[in-house]
Amino acid sequence: MTASEGAFRPGGVRLGGWAAAVVTVAVAMVMALGAAVPARAATTLRALAEADGRYFGTALTAGDLGISGEMNVATAQFDMVTPGNEMKWDTTEPSNGNYNFGPGDQILNFAQSHNMRVRGHNLVWHSQLPGWVSSLPSSQVRSVMESHITTEATHYKGKVYAWDVVNEPFNEDGSLRADVFYNAMGSGYIADALRTAHAADPNAKLYLNDYNIEGENAKSNGMYNLAQSLLAQGVPLDGIGLESHFIVGQVPSSTLANMQRFAALGLDVAVTELDDRIQLPASGSALAQQATDYSTVVKDCLTVSRCVGVSQWGVDDGHSWIPGTFPGYGAATMYDSNYQPKPAYNATVAALGGSPGGGGGSGSGELHAVGAGKCLDVPNSSTTAGTQPQIWTCAGTSNQIWTHTAANELTVYSGGTTMCLDAYNKQTSAGTKVEIWQCNGGTNQQWQVNANGTVTGVQSGLCLDVTGASTANGAMVELWTCNGGSNQQWTLG
Structure with a gap:
């Protein structure tokens, strides 16, 4: 560790005595x-x-x-x-x-x-x-x-x-x-x-x-x-x-x-x-x-x-x-x-003896879009890399069953092939589409299923979001700045 004294926080506010974290998924309003x-x-x-x-x-x-x-x-x-x-x-x-x-x-x-x-x-x-x-x-x-x-x-x-x-x-x-x-x-x-x-x-x-x-x-x-x-x-x-x-x-x-x-x-x-x-x-x-x-x-x-x-x-x-x-x-x-x-x-x-992931869920199951009352779905069980997931009426089919792995991947067994949820082209801007892609261990394929009900990209820090807060079958899913909206609330399992 490097010693540094008289530490300053951004904005010039001094902070530090050194030489100088949710189970409920009902977040209703934007603060x-x-x-x-x-x-x-x-x-x-x-x-x-x-x-x-x-x-x-x-x-x-x-x-x-x-x-x-x-x-x-x-x-x-x-x-x-x-x-x-x-x-x-x-x-x-x-x-x-x-x-x-x-x-x-x-x-x-x-x-x-x-x-x-x-x-x-x-x-x-x-x-x-x-x-x-x-x-x-x-x-x-x-x-x-x-x-x-x-x-x-x-x-x-x-x-x-x-x-x-x-x-x-x-x-x-x-x-x-x-x-x-x-x-x-x-x-x-x-x-x-x-x-x-x-x-x-x-x-x-x-x-x-x-x-x-x-x-x-x-x-x-x-x-x-x-x-x-x-x-x-x-x-x-x-x-x-x-x-x-x-x-x-x-x-x-x-x-x-x-x-x-x-x-x-x-x-x-x-x-x-x-x-x-x-x-x-x-x-x-x-x-x-x-x-x-x-x-x-x-x-x-x-x-x-x-x-x-x-x-x-x-x-x-x-x-x-x-x-x-x-x-x-x-x-x-x-x-x-x-x-x-x-x-x-x-x-x-x-x-501390708690359950990681809390109300956001962990393990495997349907990934429910809370605001829409539907599930994250790979259209037509496609196995084509680049296919953009949608929300659809929950059916319990394999193209709606997602697994949050120890490597923080969200995998789906679609059409007999395991694919990973992926942030398109490793982009980190609001509006980036998500897609399925062959699993490759990239940070754009790593996701946190959070205790507050959000799913965030490890690379981008953005939230998995139902575009336009739609509740319709076929609505696409993208990444967007986290804002507490119900279209950014998910439960796994």
Whole structure:
């Protein structure tokens, strides 16, 4: 993983504490901004996690709260919120002794109104730190730090689940960063910060949080040794936050062992800022690997009794900090920019013990067009490559029986030949026709049968759509921008 600090989201909104997911198929209306509306399901990430005594969270900024499609996913799927920027020092105390808790209160109020807890993030961090703090005489740093922690933690006393008290204190070699706090107080600033936070909010869980400490390495060794020392001193430390900003395919193999060793100290562990960035454009194989990565992280957490939960950093690819910080990379979350669940979502649901595909269906059967009450049909059981499927009265014939394979193909046995549903000429624009073609493993032949009732092309991210919302026999099927219409609702089986 590459280290990058002071991360920015598109539009210049800073996000990130790193050096910087539905069973119902009744989506009725198009939300504001043209966003598709994932249905609230009986089995969601939050429900599955809660059934196991854990949480599944996300990060939100105040700007996110006005984006209806994003919030529809957030409130349906997540039960923990981490404020992206609103509780950091540059927002809460922009000048010495002048506090601004309005933005943080906005996130807190949103969370409480949707039965979501809040993870306080953060109290002490070398980044997003007002210049006046860095310019303080060393003799004043301790009192200013203690005053800031006490004032903020007291303001939110009893309202947050946990605090990232000190965020990203380590260098990659396991030594402590020489920031304003370390330079003025030495390594003791961390114990002092934890004691101060505990005095202000005794019931909050207190964490140290960092990136690149997910596996066993020099940096996580530094964190482990520090945790041991703090506990030996009686310092109130409750947990370690593993940020988990990964590159696809690079989840450390020692993550489970690392979680276990921290838990063996009597500490909780949490995956606090999970995302898994992919070099763009995201290929089908990369999305499949991302699904494996998410599954691995969740399974590791579930294996460790003291791993209390997982939080994804952000809701969807369209509002992720990754593209603005790592040019050429993106697609780092479980939801695409149209708020549609990706393979990583289905893999996460499966890891949590749910049923991937949810109400959208999986396996084999008729692919029902919900709005028309008809079935996806290969005209006249044609075996000619390029034949465009239609909707037709359901008859249970082989040219209407589709199988969603492990390779995410939608296959049909038509005229004695197995064919694949295919996006014409690998096109990715709205209006692209779909056809049957010999199966070839291309990303334009890979489809997600989603829990919200849509069927989306892996390559295009577009939704399978009955042209013109027709309900007539013979109406053609194409790809179109996902919009929540009933002509984009399907059930398999």
